[in-house]
Amino acid sequence: xxAAQNRxxxxxxxxxxxxxxxxxxxxxxxxxxxxxxxxxxxxxxxxIDLVACRSxxxxxxxxxxxxxxxxxxSYDNALHFSGRYQRYATATARxxxxxxxxxxxxxxxxxxxxxxxxxxxxxxxxxxxxxxxxSAQEPPLAHPLAQPSTGTESDDVTIIGxxxxxxxxxxxxxxxxxxxxxHLLDPVAVLRxxxxxxxxxxxxxxxxxxxxxxxxxxxxxxxxIYEHVSYFSGSSLVTAFAQAGLSVRDVQSAxxxxxxxxxxxxxxxxxxxxxxxxxxxxxxxxSFAERVDRLLSHWRNRIAGYRRDGVRLALWxxxxxxVMFLNLLQLNDTNDLPYVVDINPRKAGCHIAGTGQxxxxxxxxxxxxxxxxxxxxxxxxxxxxxxxxxxxxxxxIDLVLPRRSHDxxxxxxxxxxxxxxxxxxxxx
Ligand SMILES: [Zn+2]
Numbered sequence: 001x002x003a004a005q006n007r008x009x010x011x012x013x014x015x016x017x018x019x020x021x022x023x024x025x026x027x028x029x030x031x032x033x034x035x036x037x038x039x040x041x042x043x044x045x046x047x048i049d050l051v052a053c054r055s056x057x058x059x060x061x062x063x064x065x066x067x068x069x070x071x072x073x074s075y076d077n078a079l080h081f082s083g084r085y086q087r088y089a090t091a092t093a094r095x096x097x098x099x100x101x102x103x104x105x106x107x108x109x110x111x112x113x114x115x116x117x118x119x120x121x122x123x124x125x126x127x128x129x130x131x132x133x134x135s136a137q138e139p140p141l142a143h144p145l146a147q148p149s150t151g152t153e154s155d156d157v158t159i160i161g162x163x164x165x166x167x168x169x170x171x172x173x174x175x176x177x178x179x180x181x182x183h184l185l186d187p188v189a190v191l192r193x194x195x196x197x198x199x200x201x202x203x204x205x206x207x208x209x210x211x212x213x214x215x216x217x218x219x220x221x222x223x224x225i226y227e228h229v230s231y232f233s234g235s236s237l238v239t240a241f242a243q244a245g246l247s248v249r250d251v252q253s254a255x256x257x258x259x260x261x262x263x264x265x266x267x268x269x270x271x272x273x274x275x276x277x278x279x280x281x282x283x284x285x286x287s288f289a290e291r292v293d294r295l296l297s298h299w300r301n302r303i304a305g306y307r308r309d310g311v312r313l314a315l316w317x318x319x320x321x322x323v324m325f326l327n328l329l330q331l332n333d334t335n336d337l338p339y340v341v342d343i344n345p346r347k348a349g350c351h352i353a354g355t356g357q358x359x360x361x362x363x364x365x366x367x368x369x370x371x372x373x374x375x376x377x378x379x380x381x382x383x384x385x386x387x388x389x390x391x392x393x394x395x396x397i398d399l400v401l402p403r404r405s406h407d408x409x410x411x412x413x414x415x416x417x418x419x420x421x422x423x424x425x426x427x428x
Pocket of ligand 1: 009010011012013014053054055056057058274
């Protein structure tokens with residue numbers, strides 16, 4: 001069933017698809033909590049065959065099999081332990097409350113996780129919230145880095161441990177949905193269902209997804225994960241809303257170019273023609289394979305150099321980026337890189353999918369004293385440096401994702417080849 005569907009663009013049904021990146025056998029779930037090393041190295045694997053739609057600029061994995069992916073139970077991709085992320089989430093919630101007068105309203109969140117953002121949004125305006133998430137079975141965990149209670153938290157939130165079903169938003173004044181669409185084989189269907197409900201309530205919607213330009217322009221290869229069927233560009237996100245009969249009010253890139261959000265209201269006619277991607281987007285797609293080759297050899301050489309010099313390595317960030325970095329470079333826990341640090345206390349003691357590293361808390365680095373800490377997300381560099389100082393760790397930080405350019409390998413949009421083959425990552 002999916003194989004047939006995936007021959008056309010998931011957003012605009014276009015058939016002009018350009019191969020972009022092929023990676024066989026990657027761990028299917030990066031954020032599953034794995035208590036034992038044996039289960040971590042034996043996780044289920046799936047293939048990535050990333051293609052780009054020339055009509056709307058959408059990127060998607062046409063080899064995606066939804067039967068391999070399940071989010072129930074011990075799945076954790078919460079980001080709210082980071083102060084940097086907390087500030088972003090709080091600023092977003094404040095902006096939405098003011099712009100849409102979300103005071104005393106009914107708010108529905110699709111894919112609410114443990115409800116952190118929904119509580120924030122409802123608390124700021126005294127609204128009532130209902131969240132849907134199949135993985136939400138435990139209450140939120142208090143953490144020292146989480147913002148202290150300032151009267152902005154609300155208890156008037158109900159979380160339903162189930163997937164969102166059409167019609168569930170029919171009494172909502174506002175619908176939010178963050179980092180969900182990219183996981184779905186048919187994201188337009190969800191948008192269409194929300195659009196039909198908002199038609200009745202005259203409400204608005206906020207959807208946030210990872211920004212495809214993070215992968216294409218900033219060359220964050222480690223953000224290509226099996227869990228994400230889709231990588232939205234501005235043009236494909238606008239096209240998705242238009243296909244669903246929603247009228248987009250605003251689209252913006254946020255969080256250092258890592259996220260892309262759109263706000264919309266009901267009202268446009270469905271099935272509008274695709275919004276074409278920019279020439280820069282086409283150029284990034286065309287040069288992607290060559291830049292991926294250079295990126296991988298850069299990191300293979302760098303890690304080989306560290307190994308030659310006897311440098312003690314640790315990696316900071318057990319999220320998707322860290323898991324994919326370790327897996328694509330095949331860095332294992334026996335001699336290359338024994339520990340991965342994460343500030344999410346739920347992950348401490350668990351293991352990295354595929355490569356098996358033990359996940360430790362920042363305080364554990366005091367004993368190990370690494371020489372170099374590889375940092376997966378530049379947005380967290382400041383708080384990581386502070387944490388290292390706090391625990392008397394004198395390691396140097398090596399950023400895995402420099403902003404905007406990498407090793408001089410950025411595409412020149414005016415000088416891109418018209419057509420290339422896909423980047424192909426093969427295991428040694
Ligand atoms: Zn398309």
